[in-house]
Amino acid sequence: MSAGRSTxxxxxxxxxxxxxxxxxxxxxxxxxxxASRLATVWGGVSVRWYAALLENGPxxxxxxxxxRIAVVSATxxxxxxxxxxxxxxxGRRFPGRTAFTGMxxxxxxxxxxxxxxxxLLLFVALGLDRGFWTVVVAHTTLALAFVTVIVLARLRxxxxxxxxxxxxxxxxxxxxxxxxxxxxxAPAVAGGFLLAFTLSFDDLVxxxxxxxxxxxxxxxxxxxxxxxxxxxxxxxxxxxxxxAAFAAIGGAAVLSRPGRRA
Amino acid sequence: xxxRSGTAAAERAPLISLDRVTKRFGRALAVDDLxxxxxxxxxxxxxxxxxxxxxTLLRLLAGxxxxxxxxxxxxxxxxxxxxxxxxxxxIMFQSYALFPHLSxxxxxxxxxxxxxxxxxxxxDRVAEMLRLVQLEELAERRPDRISGGQRQRVALxxxxxxxxxxxxxxxxxxxxxxxxxxxxxxxxxxxxxKLGTTFVTVTHDQEEAMGMADxxxxxxRGRLVQAGSPREVYEVPANRFVASxxxxxxxxxxRVLDRADGLLxxxxxxxxxxxMVAAPQGRDPAEGDLVQVALRPERIGLLHGLAGxxxxxxxxxxxAETYLGATLHLRVRVADGSLLRVAAGPATATGRVGRTxxxxxxxxxxxxxx
Amino acid sequence: MxxxxxxxxxxxxxxxxxxxxxxxxLPFAIVAKISLSESATAQPPYRPQLAGILDxxxxxxxxxGLGFDNYRLLVADDLYWSAGLSSLRIAALSTVLLxxxxxxxxxxxxxxxxxxxxxxxxxxxxxxxxxxxIRIYAWIAILKPEGWLNGALIGAGLIxxxxxxxxxxxxxxxxxxxxxxxxxxxxxxxxxxxxxRALVEAASDLGxxxxxxxxxxxxxxxxxxxxxxxxLCFVPIVGEFIIPDLLGGSDTLMLGRTxxxxxxxxxxxxxxxxxxxxxxxxxxGPILAHRALEARRAEGRA
Numbered sequence: 001m002s003a004g005r006s007t008x009x010x011x012x013x014x015x016x017x018x019x020x021x022x023x024x025x026x027x028x029x030x031x032x033x034x035a036s037r038l039a040t041v042w043g044g045v046s047v048r049w050y051a052a053l054l055e056n057g058p059x060x061x062x063x064x065x066x067x068r069i070a071v072v073s074a075t076x077x078x079x080x081x082x083x084x085x086x087x088x089x090x091g092r093r094f095p096g097r098t099a100f101t102g103m104x105x106x107x108x109x110x111x112x113x114x115x116x117x118x119x120l121l122l123f124v125a126l127g128l129d130r131g132f133w134t135v136v137v138a139h140t141t142l143a144l145a146f147v148t149v150i151v152l153a154r155l156r157x158x159x160x161x162x163x164x165x166x167x168x169x170x171x172x173x174x175x176x177x178x179x180x181x182x183x184x185x186a187p188a189v190a191g192g193f194l195l196a197f198t199l200s201f202d203d204l205v206x207x208x209x210x211x212x213x214x215x216x217x218x219x220x221x222x223x224x225x226x227x228x229x230x231x232x233x234x235x236x237x238x239x240x241x242x243x244a245a246f247a248a249i250g251g252a253a254v255l256s257r258p259g260r261r262a
Numbered sequence: 263x264x265x266r267s268g269t270a271a272a273e274r275a276p277l278i279s280l281d282r283v284t285k286r287f288g289r290a291l292a293v294d295d296l297x298x299x300x301x302x303x304x305x306x307x308x309x310x311x312x313x314x315x316x317x318t319l320l321r322l323l324a325g326x327x328x329x330x331x332x333x334x335x336x337x338x339x340x341x342x343x344x345x346x347x348x349x350x351x352x353i354m355f356q357s358y359a360l361f362p363h364l365s366x367x368x369x370x371x372x373x374x375x376x377x378x379x380x381x382x383x384x385x386d387r388v389a390e391m392l393r394l395v396q397l398e399e400l401a402e403r404r405p406d407r408i409s410g411g412q413r414q415r416v417a418l419x420x421x422x423x424x425x426x427x428x429x430x431x432x433x434x435x436x437x438x439x440x441x442x443x444x445x446x447x448x449x450x451x452x453x454x455x456k457l458g459t460t461f462v463t464v465t466h467d468q469e470e471a472m473g474m475a476d477x478x479x480x481x482x483r484g485r486l487v488q489a490g491s492p493r494e495v496y497e498v499p500a501n502r503f504v505a506s507x508x509x510x511x512x513x514x515x516x517r518v519l520d521r522a523d524g525l526l527x528x529x530x531x532x533x534x535x536x537x538m539v540a541a542p543q544g545r546d547p548a549e550g551d552l553v554q555v556a557l558r559p560e561r562i563g564l565l566h567g568l569a570g571x572x573x574x575x576x577x578x579x580x581x582a583e584t585y586l587g588a589t590l591h592l593r594v595r596v597a598d599g600s601l602l603r604v605a606a607g608p609a610t611a612t613g614r615v616g617r618t619x620x621x622x623x624x625x626x627x628x629x630x631x632x
Numbered sequence: 633m634x635x636x637x638x639x640x641x642x643x644x645x646x647x648x649x650x651x652x653x654x655x656x657x658l659p660f661a662i663v664a665k666i667s668l669s670e671s672a673t674a675q676p677p678y679r680p681q682l683a684g685i686l687d688x689x690x691x692x693x694x695x696x697g698l699g700f701d702n703y704r705l706l707v708a709d710d711l712y713w714s715a716g717l718s719s720l721r722i723a724a725l726s727t728v729l730l731x732x733x734x735x736x737x738x739x740x741x742x743x744x745x746x747x748x749x750x751x752x753x754x755x756x757x758x759x760x761x762x763x764x765x766i767r768i769y770a771w772i773a774i775l776k777p778e779g780w781l782n783g784a785l786i787g788a789g790l791i792x793x794x795x796x797x798x799x800x801x802x803x804x805x806x807x808x809x810x811x812x813x814x815x816x817x818x819x820x821x822x823x824x825x826x827x828x829r830a831l832v833e834a835a836s837d838l839g840x841x842x843x844x845x846x847x848x849x850x851x852x853x854x855x856x857x858x859x860x861x862x863x864l865c866f867v868p869i870v871g872e873f874i875i876p877d878l879l880g881g882s883d884t885l886m887l888g889r890t891x892x893x894x895x896x897x898x899x900x901x902x903x904x905x906x907x908x909x910x911x912x913x914x915x916x917g918p919i920l921a922h923r924a925l926e927a928r929r930a931e932g933r934a
Contacts, residue, residue, distance in 0.1 A: 006743045013736030014744075014752070020733075021759045021813060024770035027780060031773070084648035091641035100645065102923055103652045109864065109919055111871020113888045114908045117895060118659035121905070125662055141655045144648060165359035167347045168324055169373030170424060176347075179372075183363045195761075202763045205873055208896075219765050226769050226878065238766035245762040249754065 025242055032235035049236035056233060059221055063237075066201050066218040069132060073139035074196035080140065081147025081196070082189055086177075088148070089155040108145040115142065116209030123210065130212030138210040139200035146199065147192035154188035155181075194248050201241075275337070277302040277428060277460050278323065283332035285318055292318040293329070294484035300428070305454050305461045307475035309468060311507065315484040316464045320430050323462070324353045336427070347376070351428035356436060358417035360405035366416050367392065367401040373424040391419040394453075411442050418450075422459070431463040435470055447473045468508045472496070480504050498543070502631050505556045512562075512602045513631075514555040518547045525625055528555060531598035533576035538625040547630060554631040559591070559605040561627035565620040575622040578602065580614050594621065660912075667702055667905035702906035712907070715885040716914070722801065722876075722886060723869040726808040727862050733809060734816035734861065739850075741817070742824035753821065760814045768807055768878050775803050775879070799881035807875040812868075816861040823857025824850070856925060863922035867915050887911050 032050070036043025053059065084104050091097060107115055119138050123130055158181065166176035182189075204219040211217065218237075225234060276299035285293040292315045300306055308316040321327045322334065325346030334342045341349060352373070360369050371388040379387070392398045395415035400408055405416065414437065421429055434450065435443045451474050454461045465471050471478050472492040479489040480503075488500035499505035502513060516530035516537070526547065527536040539555055547553055565575055578594035581601065585591075590612060592604040604621065706712045741752045759767065774780045775798040782794035797803050827850065835845035873888035880886070887907060895904040 006740065006745075010736070010740035010743055014740035017733060017737040017813070017817075018755055020810065021756070024767055024774060024810070025759060025762065027774065028766065028770045080648040080651055083644050087641050087645035087648070090644070094641050094645075098923075100649060103656060104648070105923065106919065107652075107656055109867040109915075109922060111868055111873075111888055111911065111915070113871050113873050113891045114660075114663075114912060115656070117891065117904060117908050118663040119655060121662045121666055121901070122655070122659035137655055141652065144651070148648075159357060159359060161355045161357055161359040162361060164324075164326055164346070165353075165355055165420075166361070166372065167345075168326075168353050169420065170347050170376035171372075172347055172376075173345075175376070179375075180361055180363075184361075198761050202765070204765055219763065222763075222765055222769070223874075226765070226772070234769065238763065238769065241766055242762045246758070249758055249761055 028235055029239045029242060032232065032239040034232060034235075037232060049232040050240075052233050053236045053240075058216075059218070059233075059237065062216050062218045062221040065132070065215060069135050069139060069207075069217065070197045070200040073136045073143060073200045074193050076136070076140040077143035077147050077196040078189060078193045081144045081192055082151050082185075084144065084148045085151035085155055088152055104148050105145050107142050108149075112142070112203075112205035113209075116206045119206070120209040130210060131215040134210045134212070135207050135215060135217065138206040139196075139203060142203070142206060143196035143199045146195050147189075150192040150195065151185055151188045154185045158184055194251070198245065198248065275302070276300060276335075277337060279333075279335040280319075280322075281333045281335060283319075283322060283329045283334065285315075285322060285327055285329050287318075291315075291484045293322065295332070296481075296484070296486050297332075298479060298486055298489065300460060300462060301477075303458050303460055305451065305474060305476045306463075307471040307478050308462065308464045308481060309471040309478050309507070310466065310481035312466055314481040316466075316481050317432060319481070320353065320432055320462070320464050323351065323428070324430055325349050350426055351430060352421040352424055352426040353430040353432065354417045354421045354434060356433040358405075358413050358437070360413060360416055360420075362405055365402050365404060366397060366408065369405065369416055370419045370423050372420060377424065387423055391423045394422070395419045410438055411446065414438060414446065418453075422457070426459065428460045428462060431461060433465055434463055435465070435467070443470070444473075450474060472508070478508075480507065482507075498629060499556065499631070502554060502556070505629070505631060510559050510603055510605075512557045512559065514557060514600075514602075516553055516555050518549055518551045518553060520549055526630060528553065528630075530555060531600065532596050534597075537574045537628075539628045539630055540626045542630045545630075545632070547632075556629040556631050557602075557623060557627065559603040560589070562602070562604045562621050562623050564604075564606055564610060565622050573622070573625065574628075575620055577618055577620055579618045580616065583612055583615055585612060594619070663905045663908050666902050667909045668699060669902050702902050703910070705903065706906055706910060711885070712890065712910075715887050715890045716910070718885050719870045719887040719911075720914070722804060722808070723866050723872075726805050726812070726869055727866045729805065729809050730812055730816040730865050731858060731862060734813055734820055735854075735858070737813075738817045738820035738824055738857075741821050742827075749825070753818070756817050756821075757814050764811055764874060767811065768875055771803070771807050771810065771879060772798060775806070798879065799884075801880065801884055803879040804876050804884055804886075807879040808869055808872065811875060812865045815864045819860040819864060820854060820857045823854045823860075827853050856928075860922065860925050863918050863925070867918050867922070870915060871911055 035046035166180045207217045278300040280298045374384045480487045505511045516528040519527040578596045582593040590606045590610045777794040835849045871888040876886045891907040
């Protein structure tokens with residue numbers, strides 16, 4: 001290790017770490033094209049499992065439900081999380097600030113089984129029918145904190161004089177926020193939305209607690225099929241999800257490119 | 263209505279009056295019971311070291327801070343509690359605060375969005391402003407694609423587009439490099455004269471203040487110490503702080519012996535006989551009072567010949583000399599061993615370190631301070 | 633300094649505040665309450681219900697109905713003790729492993745040329761954006777006796793009989809380290825990246841060897857990032873459910889899994905609630921420590 005400069009040790013540790021992260025994903029994608037039913041035996045390239053996936057009604061149904069839940073909860077979480085970030089960026093000191101920040105961030109570290117259980121007990125106590133909306137509430141509560149963290153980081157980087165300049169030039173505080181601050185934090189808001197979407201789309205634990213008999217999300221469906229035994233179809237579904245995630249990240253990267261018209 | 267019949271700026275009614283304004287941040291007093299009038303059409307400069315409260319004063323004027331006590335009046339109307347977006351004055355931020363997501367033209371036109379103007383009127387005003395600062399060609403560029411000097415001009419055009427009664431400029435030249443600073447200073451002054459808009463700038467640089475302002479208001483620790491023309495504050499500083507903050511000064515302590523014909527005889531360590539200094543206006547130091555004699559380096563002259571009989575003449579040894587082209591700076595040691603700074607003309611002979619010379623100053627060149 | 637926006641905090645804060653009060657704080661109060669009520673087989677499987685909040689008699693009945701039976705059961709039963717202890721042990725062990733693997737990665741990213749850093753950070757985070765279930769499922773395929781790892785090792789002639797890694801604690805540790813690595817690398821990178829390279833250069837200039845410069849300058853300055861990463865990993869790992877469930881054996885006891893089975897398999901809601909409250913009490917310290925660290929970091933940046 002030389003003074004702050006990259007060394008072979010640095011390069012090797014990074015390469016090994018990234019390999020550790022990516023090899024499992026690449027194996028899943030590779031074996032989704034395996035013609036053989038046996039997960040470990042390579043039987044030539046085939047797209048038969050993708051075709052089988054299209055035939056799988058319950059899986060498609062679950063995927064569609066998951067998409068809808070993810071869109072609604074990510075939208076809610078983005079609005080609420082952005083508001084929370086604005087409140088925290090503005091009010092350096094207000095009574096209850098510590099309690100408020102604690103409440104915002106707690107769902108981020110709180111084990112999901114606890115959040116899930118407590119939400120379920122609330123829904124039961126209120127006599128709510130569990131299904132689409134209860135899962136949306138659960139996912140919004142979880143994702144809100146992540147949106148807040150992302151948007152707050154961007155807001156803190158922003159020169160507070162920009163909004164002041166807008167107000168000085170005659171914009172009302174709300175108009176200044178909409179015409180100056182919001183366009184400038186838009187990439188972070190979009191990134192927060194994508195992350196919230198992913199968290200919701202990926203969640204098994206909260207959904208298992210919060211959903212009812214009629215609403216089975218994609219992770220719940222995959223979880224039960226993995227328990228029953230691995231099928232190559234799951235490989236295909238997984239590959240599609242990996243692809244979707246990479247598309248989302250690519251989109252986020254394009255959105256947050258500096259100098260781009262917001 | 264306001265009477266504007268008076269010709270001299272001093273006789274006009276103030277555009278803005280700060281009336282015993284106080285602002286605290288926690289326990290720190292940023293602005294301390296400050297009163298100041300800003301005249302319509304003048305170029306006023308708030309000058310002081312960092313932390314003296316001048317930027318807070320600017321933010322109070324713009325409306326970003328509310329005073330804890332006192333009032334701010336605009337042509338007699340109390341605007342102390344008026345929100346910043348309703349005040350008919352605009353600010354040019356030190357960082358310029360240009361909106362990075364908008365083009366140069368959109369930045370300049372931003373403040374016009376909130377005025378009842380037609381699209382054509384807005385476009386014309388933006389074009390007019392860009393012409394004023396000579397940036398027509400860059401109208402569609404983004405702020406991060408133009409130079410620092412150009413950014414400064416965009417910020418200026420943006421702040422002037424709403425035709426404010428008063429333009430506040432927060433350290434307008436600090437972000438520019440040295441070469442550009444002097445040029446911009448002249449341009450700003452010319453622009454202000456052309457538009458007739460009242461300008462209030464904030465700076466910590468006395469040269470900048472002297473070079474631009476009609477009037478300088480010197481601040482120290484939240485208080486207004488002196489306000490006057492650049493010549494007044496330089497030549498007749500109100501106290502030691504003003505004297506040493508504006509340019510270099512030698513402070514020599516002495517004791518008043520007596521007074522005659524508007525002159526004070528002051529006993530100083532410079533020489534055995536007393537020196538003659540013009541008596542200060544408005545104050546009348548009594549016999550025996552301890553005072554400070556403030557003497558600018560450039561007001562001390564080198565006397566030719568060691569035996570000169572000029573008033574206020576004294577001998578001193580040259581201990582260091584620095585040739586700066588336009589002047590020759592000397593450090594000299596006087597009889598009691600203390601050091602003085604002397605700024606001599608460029609034609610003065612050099613290479614005389616260690617030699618004893620004879621120096622002198624006119625009675626009107628020195629100022630008496632408490 | 634900035635007072636312009638004062639007074640506008642509350643309207644902005646109201647919506648997220650109310651949401652979290654309703655869907656995070658209130659539910660937790662209910663959990664605490666139910667953990668004190670007795671188990672019942674009726675639907676929903678607990679008593680008493682949340683009716684009659686304004687009724688004094690109902691409150692008295694409610695208070696009389698409270699009991700610590702569930703907690704007595706938790707304390708008396710070895711199963712819960714060992715689940716708790718093994719959760720803490722696994723969380724601690726995997727946090728140490730995460731630090732050992734994550735630190736060199738974060739350091740390498742922080743020392744990479746500046747224009748590469750965003751890409752390297754993105755590469756570290758990308759797996760986090762793909763389904764955890766899928767990634768853990770991939771590890772099942774890798775680790776199982778007839779899986780890819782054993783296939784590769786046997787194929788290379790390194791072993792004859794397949795290693796049994798799946799359904800052991802080792803598999804759980806691998807899975808946890810894999811899933812939580814981004815959470816360790818990011819805060820570490822954040823604190824390492826902020827250091828002025830000039831500090832390390834100054835240390836070398838003053839005669840410190842590169843290794844010494846690291847231990848005396850870089851490492852102490854990154855401790856806060858290390859603590860943040862450790863807490864960000866440790867707390868959720870204690871309650872982790874999916875990874876021990878899919879990769880662990882039937883003997884891998886963890887609190888999250890215990891809660892899940894009390895709830896879904898045994899349908900004992902009050903006992904599951906008691907497990908949740910106990911787990912929260914264990915985690916309150918680390919969570920508060922994490923908050924304090926974050927608050928200090930935010931102040932430092934302000």
